[in-house]
Amino acid sequence: MRGENSEIKFLGLGQILLASFLVFVLLAVTLIKKVWSWAPFDFISGILSVALLITFMLIVQPFAKKFEGNPVEALKFISAFLFSLILISFVFKNLINVTKQDNIVVPSLYGDVVMTNLFSVIYIFLVAVIFSIFMKVLFLGRGREVKVKFILTLAFFAIYLSFTDLFESLSKMLRAVVFEPGIAMIILFFLFMWISIRIPWVISLRKREKYLVLLFSSLTFIFVIFHGSPLITGGGAEALRFYSPLLFSFAHYYFDTFIGVYSFFVFVSTIFHLPTTEIYERKVAELSTLQNIGKLVAQMLDIREFSETALKIAMEITNSKSALIEIKLAENEIIHRGIGTDTEKLKEITADKNLDKHLVVNFDDGDVLIAPLIAHGKTSGYLSLMKKEGGFDADTLNLALAFADQIAIGVENYKLVMESIEKERLLREFELARQIQKKLLPGVLPKSNKFEMSALSSPAFEVGGDYYDFVIHKDGNLSFIVADVSGKGVSAAFYMAEIKGIFQSISKIYKNPTEFLLAFNDAVYGHVDKKFFITLIYAYFDVKNGSIQIARAGHLPPIFVRGKKVEFLKPPGPGIGLMETKMFERYIKPVKLKLEKDDLLIFYSDGVIEAMNKSWEEFGYNRFADFVLKISEKETDKITRLIFEEIEKYREGEQTFADDLTILAIKWKK
């Protein structure tokens, strides 16, 4: 890299040295010419000045390169440099005194010769700059064809030159054989027209650029005419002719004509393409919009990036100066983004506007468009754009509104994607809660030759509120519980875990059912959300004596079967957590049973009684009692399973109202 750079520098230095050398030789030659006017001197100064021109052109190449592919800027600079060229000529016209000497105009004094040199060097430099830039424009978007034509013009110019006084002897010969120099000039003129007829870069210009091109090309044309006019450049031009007749010819016949013709064609071509600008711009905009929407879709998962890109695209397709977007994702999640210099002003204008429909507000010398982002009838924010210089025309407005719709759909899709991700997450959490809950229930039930015990539980949803558990005391007696937490879902599972903790700890201290319930109520009342309460059955099972004490706290009455008699045990007791323990105490009255062989007790949750069939009938107590009586002689394992199956059958596959279902059966064997 460094090597390359120094090489370029070295090259530049060489060119500058060469140029300086040429300048001094030219000064010397012109000074001699002043004293001794000899024709070959004109020839030498001509060749030298052209060499100087080419050297200057090489020096300014890096500068000219900037205008590659940028014809508007190029034309602007061409007209500006042409203007300075005219200005310089005009200034030096009054500084250089010329006198006529044998039909040839020469500078009056040696001082004038030096001035002529100074003027000419500046002049050549400016011509080099202009011509370099001009060639960039000329070659833009065209292939070899233009280069061939260009060389042809140079060749014809050379032919034309040979007619002039410069090559007197050759000229005489040609004039005799072929034609007048005027004809050569005309042919050159047509060559310029031929080369200028195709200007491909005009088509793809934007409207504003086309207006600029019209301005600059007409200025260029006018300046070229001025440049040729003796009124403005008069003496300067004469001095230049003295300095280098060849360069004078080049500047006035080739350079002026070429640029003049070309700028004229640019002007005409631009006017010709002006009406198609809109269509062209629209097509380009549509294409880029399509590409951009593709970009937008790719950013679906990052709403901030999405809004940023949307803003940029909106500004691009509408040619707006400032843009603001607000996207409301949730009640307290609003995304704000602004691009451009006037976003504060935009915010102000947009602030108090009703966003049901789009709105165009006049502002200074432009418009502000406020477009609501509406998809599926829901407004999810707004897009506002500020466009100066004439504001929004109908087409741009439609484009902006269509794009606002695209954004709205994008936002809506983003929300949907996020929702489904959230849903997925919730499902996983539910699954986790369900697994935890499953672990809260005992894995194995106590076994004994004195009794059978079986349980079955199936939660209605992912997480249910039913719970059963037992504790084996040191003396071999049992405490067990069947409970139901009000509500469902994850919160119910939480309370269930709490019940397990309370049950496992309290039942070891307070075996007595009344004491147990009071302690339980104390632990729950006032410590959990008022909405939640617990219904439960607590039983203390004296295995040695074959007796059982049952306390009910708001729960469904357990079924008791002895022989062919079935009974619902309803010892009084309100639900846990409904009232203060002091008050609660008054209403609890446990029941005590002395068990006989084959006595059957079934504890259950409301899923059993409230199971519904298709005609809105509940399974109910009577049906339940009848069914239990029918199967009471079977083992408890079978009993629980048969009840479950009977309820499933009763529901007739109707799952809509499926509730938690828990069945716990105990049969006394001794």
Next chain:
Amino acid sequence: MGKREKNFDVLVSDKNSIKILKLKGYLDAYTSLQLEELLRELIDSGNFKFVVNMKDLSYISSAGFGVFMAFVDETRKNKGDIKFSCLSEKIDEIFELLGFKHIFEVYKSDEEAIKSFEKVGSSDVKKKRK
């Protein structure tokens, strides 16, 4: 076989600054959210006396009861109450089983429930005069 829907509806009417809520349909863990919202709104706008008519209520789950539990203390602190009327046999039994009758006053008709509010109101006034 059309899917049954869990219909639940509340009809609100006024009588002497007492709000009468006529419940209809199926009050479970999901529809109770609707009732909770309604009660929250009514209480926030300064209503503390409620009569809940359960004549057309076909089902109430524990979560449904939970809604009343959530608000009863607040109404009582503001000299109001939640009272129930016209319980169906089935719901009456659930009230009994849960022990709800120890917490809430239950009446045979709206009129009786409203009257009971008036008694409390007049006794309050008397107390103040003393």
